[in-house]
Amino acid sequence: MGAPLGNKNGQLGREFREALRYALAQEYPGKAERGSALKKVAIKLVDNALEGNFQAVQEVANRLDGKPTQAIEMNGSMGLVEFVAQLERIRKADASPLPVDNPAIEQEKHVTH
DSSP: OOOOTTOOHHHHHHHHHHHHHHHHHSOBTTTBOTTOHHHHHHHHHHHHHHTTOHHHHHHHHHHHHOOOOOOOOOOTTOOHHHHHHHHHHHHHHHTOOOOOOOHHHHHHHTOOO
């Protein structure tokens, strides 16, 4: 199922990717020949990882193996509202998007226990 008609969010990511591809294809005198910038960036990333830069190590691992999933601990007494609140805390910490506009979640928020 695609995005709703008129949704421009996918276009924003595509525009940035196109701009990056354009920039990576350029020549950078004294730094990179035309079309070699991406390889130089990758080499620099691996070099930083080998020097012990933990962020570089994580980036290499994420690019090769995929970003690890974050475990969510639940117990039998956790209701939907608490579960959604925990997901929201994780989303804010991780800055990864969660689906919105879920009627079941909205309905549960308004139910009093």
